Amino acid sequence: MERAAVPNRDPDTHLMLTFQQGDPSSFTQLLTKYRQPVVHFFYRMIQDPAVAEELAQEVFLRIFHARARYVPKARFTTWLFRIATNLALNYLRDTRMEQCRERTTDVDTGELPWDLPDTSPTPEERLLREARVQEVRAAIASLPPTQRAAVIMHKYHDMEYREIAMVLGCSESAVKSLLYRAYENLRTRLVHLVRPGNAAGSLRR
Amino acid sequence: MNSHRVYRQWLIWYVSGELPVNQARALRHHLDSCPVCARWFEEQLELWRMLSEWRLPEVTVASNRELEWRLELERSRGSSHAVAYGAAEWAPWRLVVAAAVTCALALVLSLPNRPGVATRSEPGTLVELERIEQVLEDLEMLQQLDLGLDEPGAGPQVSTVGTGV
Numbered sequence: 478m479e480r481a482a483v484p485n486r487d488p489d490t491h492l493m494l495t496f497q498q499g500d501p502s503s504f505t506q507l508l509t510k511y512r513q514p515v516v517h518f519f520y521r522m523i524q525d526p527a528v529a530e531e532l533a534q535e536v537f538l539r540i541f542h543a544r545a546r547y548v549p550k551a552r553f554t555t556w557l558f559r560i561a562t563n564l565a566l567n568y569l570r571d572t573r574m575e576q577c578r579e580r581t582t583d584v585d586t587g588e589l590p591w592d593l594p595d596t597s598p599t600p601e602e603r604l605l606r607e608a609r610v611q612e613v614r615a616a617i618a619s620l621p622p623t624q625r626a627a628v629i630m631h632k633y634h635d636m637e638y639r640e641i642a643m644v645l646g647c648s649e650s651a652v653k654s655l656l657y658r659a660y661e662n663l664r665t666r667l668v669h670l671v672r673p674g675n676a677a678g679s680l681r682r
Numbered sequence: 683m684n685s686h687r688v689y690r691q692w693l694i695w696y697v698s699g700e701l702p703v704n705q706a707r708a709l710r711h712h713l714d715s716c717p718v719c720a721r722w723f724e725e726q727l728e729l730w731r732m733l734s735e736w737r738l739p740e741v742t743v744a745s746n747r748e749l750e751w752r753l754e755l756e757r758s759r760g761s762s763h764a765v766a767y768g769a770a771e772w773a774p775w776r777l778v779v780a781a782a783v784t785c786a787l788a789l790v791l792s793l794p795n796r797p798g799v800a801t802r803s804e805p806g807t808l809v810e811l812e813r814i815e816q817v818l819e820d821l822e823m824l825q826q827l828d829l830g831l832d833e834p835g836a837g838p839q840v841s842t843v844g845t846g847v
Contacts (some may be wrong), residue, residue, distance in 0.1 A: 503759070508749075508753075512741055512749070513740060513741045514745065516741045517738045521738075529846055530748075533749075534748065534749045534752060536754070537749060538752060538753070538756065541753060541756055542756070542786075582812075594814075606735060609732055609735060610735055610736050613732055613733060613735065613736050614736060617736075631698070632698075632733050632734075633733075637700075638700075653691065653695075654692065657690070657691045657694055660694050660726065660729065661690075663729055663733070664722075664725055664729050665728060667729060667732065668725065670728075670732060671725045671726075671728035671729045671732060672725060672728075
């Protein structure tokens with residue numbers, strides 16, 4: 478009965494079901510596998526490392542609490558990102574004013590608090606790359622929250638349209654339209670960098 | 683203009699490698715004949731590369747430990763309530779039982795002159811005076827038992843008898 482309910486025999490769903498039946502090691506496996514992607518998702522959504530860590534912990538605590546009620550209707554990652562997206566959107570909604578203020582401060586100081594250390598060979602390339610990443614961060618932060626979530630899931634988590642649609646609770650065509658608008662917004666905002674022949678853009682690897 | 687939008691939408695799927703083969707063929711054909719869309723395609727491709735540059739470091743060990751600690755706390759809480767690990771946390775019967783016990787307790791406590799329970803008395807009330815009178819009578823009887831009616835003052839003082847009892 479359970480086997481038939483598991484969509485496409487997703488191994489993570491199977492782990493969740495074994496955890497539900499009382500095997501704590503299954504939960505540890507899920508935690509090991511998805512902790513980092515979830516933290517990264519929150520970081521890209523909210524751009525605050527401390528909040529990202531805190532919300533990621535909240536996701537796994539919710540999964541832990543909800544194990545008894547878990548019913549595998551979709552892939553485990555869909556459920557996981559649905560919880561994460563709801564938390565992120567709620568957080569962004571609740572702290573809208575603070576977000577605006579902090580973002581302005583952050584752009585002014587030009588700090589990159591939680592980005593990967595740059596390994597560019599020359600200082601010039603390093604500076605250009607830092608500037609590009611800074612602009613990418615600001616451009617993503619400027620997107621409306623739902624577009625932001627869709628782009629992050631699509632670009633950084635390789636999720637399919639169908640899965641993103643299930644996470645966001647809309648149709649697949651709505652997700653395609655949402656992503657089109659989001660990428661178009663990003664292109665418009667970063668056009669000075671993405672235009673062929675641009676100095677910063679031409680230094681790409 | 684409308685067809686440009688359709689092709690541009692396709693371009694996004696093409697850049698992310700999700701466009702079906704027949705549509706990709708039609709798109710390439712369109713790009714050969716439309717310089718505006720061709721430029722748009724170049725920009726979209728560059729945007730895709732730029733987005734990839736934003737990489738994040740691995741999650742710290744300290745934050746992993748914090749989560750493990752919180753989960754351990756949840757596990758210990760759960761195990762004190764549930765017999766088996768993974769047992770249902772949501773048990774409506776627990777709420778019903780708790781509510782019933784609370785109601786029963788409240789009812790018993792609110793009953794005036796409950797049978798078998800001494801009525802609480804205020805100082806100076808009739809019940810309090812009766813009790814004091816009873817205690818004094820008991821003391822007097824004890825005195826008479828210890829000292830005898832004929833020899834008053836031969837035994838210990840009244841005050842010490844009282845504390846000794």
